[in-house]
Amino acid sequence: MNSSVTPLVEDIRKHLSGYQPEEFNLISLARDLNQPLEKLIESFGNEAGLVEEILDYEQKSLESIFVNMDMGNGNAIDGLLLVSKKISQKFSDILPAISFDLRKYYPEIRQSFVDKRINFVNDKIRKNIEQGIHQGLYREDLSPELVSRIYISRLIDLHNPDFFPNDEISFSTLFDVMFDTFIRGISTTEGIRFYEKKVKCMKF
Numbered sequence: 001m002n003s004s005v006t007p008l009v010e011d012i013r014k015h016l017s018g019y020q021p022e023e024f025n026l027i028s029l030a031r032d033l034n035q036p037l038e039k040l041i042e043s044f045g046n047e048a049g050l051v052e053e054i055l056d057y058e059q060k061s062l063e064s065i066f067v068n069m070d071m072g073n074g075n076a077i078d079g080l081l082l083v084s085k086k087i088s089q090k091f092s093d094i095l096p097a098i099s100f101d102l103r104k105y106y107p108e109i110r111q112s113f114v115d116k117r118i119n120f121v122n123d124k125i126r127k128n129i130e131q132g133i134h135q136g137l138y139r140e141d142l143s144p145e146l147v148s149r150i151y152i153s154r155l156i157d158l159h160n161p162d163f164f165p166n167d168e169i170s171f172s173t174l175f176d177v178m179f180d181t182f183i184r185g186i187s188t189t190e191g192i193r194f195y196e197k198k199v200k201c202m203k204f
Contacts, residue, residue: 005043081195
């Protein structure tokens with residue numbers, strides 16, 4: 001992402017809630033944001049270019065969580081707990097801002113970023129599971145690849161308003177319950193003891 005357009009992308013993401021496909025165009029956004037249309041055209045070229053910049057922003061926001069917190073050092077549960085807490089805090093930055101179906105309108109762009117996001121998170125979580133098994137904190141009978149994909153699928157499910165309407169249950173509450181269930185399901189007795197001791201010392 002071009003750093004010069006990042007503030008503009010952030011402003012646009014805040015205005016996209018509820019936009020329908022026919023409303024998602026540079027003319028409407030220029031009007032709603034009180035920005036010169038020429039500036040949006042210069043920054044993004046067209047609607048497809050804007051979609052790429054928005055998805056790139058969300059991808060880099062997700063990656064920064066893992067980059068700034070090295071999960072490979074120390075205790076595996078501690079690392080996963082801290083990263084997951086940060087994901088919860090930065091949810092608004094990684095949540096897909098475009099509400100309509102990108103698979104229909106921008107299928108190639110959407111698929112490229114979905115693959116990139118899943119592969120990135122899968123690699124990080126898989127390594128954490130392998131680390132936790134080695135440390136005796138996660139069960140030895142686990143498949144790191146399968147468990148990492150279960151973690152990703154649960155994150156994706158939390159984004160689904162059909163399952164979890166935002167006006168009924170806060171994302172923070174949903175995430176806490178999801179993580180608690182997930183970590184207890186994969187941990188050894190020693191791992192659960194560490195986890196329960198840890199969560200008593202931090203607000204999650």
